[in-house]
Amino acid sequence: MEITLAHYLVLSGVLFSIGLIGVMRRKNLLMLFFATEILLNATNIGFAAIAHYHGDLTGQMFAFFVIAIAASEVAVGLGLLIVWYKRTGKIDLDIMTSMRG
Amino acid sequence: MFEAIAFYLFAALTIAMFTITVMTSQALYALTAMAAGMIFISAFFFILGADFLGVIQIIVYTGAVMALYAFGMMFFDTTRTVVEKRDNPRVIFILGVLAATLVVFILVSPIISTHIEANYPINAAMGNSETIGLILFTKFLVPFEIAAVMLLVAMIAGIVLAGKKMDKSLTLMAEEEIALMSATQAKPETEEGAH
Numbered sequence: 001m002e003i004t005l006a007h008y009l010v011l012s013g014v015l016f017s018i019g020l021i022g023v024m025r026r027k028n029l030l031m032l033f034f035a036t037e038i039l040l041n042a043t044n045i046g047f048a049a050i051a052h053y054h055g056d057l058t059g060q061m062f063a064f065f066v067i068a069i070a071a072s073e074v075a076v077g078l079g080l081l082i083v084w085y086k087r088t089g090k091i092d093l094d095i096m097t098s099m100r101g
Numbered sequence: 102m103f104e105a106i107a108f109y110l111f112a113a114l115t116i117a118m119f120t121i122t123v124m125t126s127q128a129l130y131a132l133t134a135m136a137a138g139m140i141f142i143s144a145f146f147f148i149l150g151a152d153f154l155g156v157i158q159i160i161v162y163t164g165a166v167m168a169l170y171a172f173g174m175m176f177f178d179t180t181r182t183v184v185e186k187r188d189n190p191r192v193i194f195i196l197g198v199l200a201a202t203l204v205v206f207i208l209v210s211p212i213i214s215t216h217i218e219a220n221y222p223i224n225a226a227m228g229n230s231e232t233i234g235l236i237l238f239t240k241f242l243v244p245f246e247i248a249a250v251m252l253l254v255a256m257i258a259g260i261v262l263a264g265k266k267m268d269k270s271l272t273l274m275a276e277e278e279i280a281l282m283s284a285t286q287a288k289p290e291t292e293e294g295a296h
Contacts, residue, residue, distance in 0.1 A: 001105045006208060008145070011112050013204035015119060020200045022123035024193045030128060030170075030177060034135050037166065038119050041142050044158070046207070052149040057221040057232060060151050061241050064233075067161050068248045072255030074166050078173040079262030085176055 008049030015042035029081055029091040033074070040070045107148055115141045128174060136167045150223075153230045 019042055022035030044063045051059030085091050118138035122131045139162040146155035221236050237245055 001102065003105050003108045007108060008149075009207045009210075010204065011115075011145075013207040014116060016207075017197070017200035017204060018116065018119045018123055020203075021193065021197055024196050025123065028128075030174065031131060033170075034122050034131050037135065037162075038122065038138075041139065041162075044154075045142060045145055048146050048149045048151045048154055051151065051223075055223050057223055057236055060154050060233060061221075061236060063151075063154055064157065064237070065244060065248055067157060068252060071161055071166060072252050074169050075255040075259040076262070078169060079259045082173060082176050082263045091177060 005049055005053040008053075009046060012042050012046035012049070015045065018042075027093045029084075029093060032093070033077055033081075036073075037070065040066055104148060107144065111141050111144045111148075114138075115145075128177070132167070132170055132174065136163050139163045139167065150229060152228075153233050 016039060019035050019038035022038060023032060026032045026035055044066055047059040047063040047066070049059075051057060051063075081091055084096075088095070115138050118134045118141060121134040122138065125131050125134070140159060143155040143158040143162075146152070146158055221240065224232050227235075
């Protein structure tokens with residue numbers, strides 16, 4: 001019973017689907033951020049698996065840059081979220097309707 | 102054999118943890134379940150021989166990102182159950198089907214691309230961290246520097262956005278004081294943002 005590349009890619013796809021469902025389900029912005037972290041982690045597994053099975057380090061390098069982008073996204077996103085919470089007292093997507101077209 | 106056991110064990114644990122994160126209505130449960138899921142994901146990196154990536158995953162995700170979320174959650178009212186209004190379950194169904202087709206494409210893609218050449222092959226004589234250091238500081242130097250500048254920009258943005266008026270504690274003030282403070286602050290801040 002050998003674990004192949006397809007096993008890892010299935011796992012990556014399943015985790016990505018969980019994250020995608022979370023992005024669609026959530027109305028609370030903090031929970032929405034959690035779902036985006038799941039998306040980024042799912043792609044990282046795929047990158048690392050392909051790097052291992054093709055004997056190429058490029059996948060791992062991409063995973064590093066994805067982690068760096070995730071860290072900066074959290075810093076800026078949480079800053080914006082705190083400012084919004086101080087203004088309105090809620091972090092709900094449904095009440096963010098100040099820009100009516 | 103042991104690789105298979107480890108893979109299935111950690112796959113089940115990761116999927117369970119992330120399902121809890123997505124489905125629960127308690128913010129604290131979501132946070133702790135996601136921290137656990139991040140650590141379980143680092144196990145896959147260790148199985149795949151990407152030792153350095155696994156260590157970075159633990160340090161950056163569970164050390165920095167989760168701590169940042171825990172810090173951010175101190176500002177929000179997290180003890181309450183998160184109430185979310187869902188008026189359109191059909192959209193979630195359609196996008197769930199879309200996600201399933203995505204899984205199929207991910208499955209098929211390695212069959213299509215069977216002849217891939219390794220640009221930066223894994224050298225068995227050197228360790229994982231050594232090879233990564235060698236490639237990161239030669240071939241990927243410019244993206245590395247750009248990532249450094251991006252992290253600096255993110256740090257400045259975080260300080261500017263969240264660091265304002267930290268001397269006033271919103272949790273120790275009465276409701277009227279907060280309302281008065283936000284009423285007096287709302288005007289000059291909006292003017293400030295206009296230009």
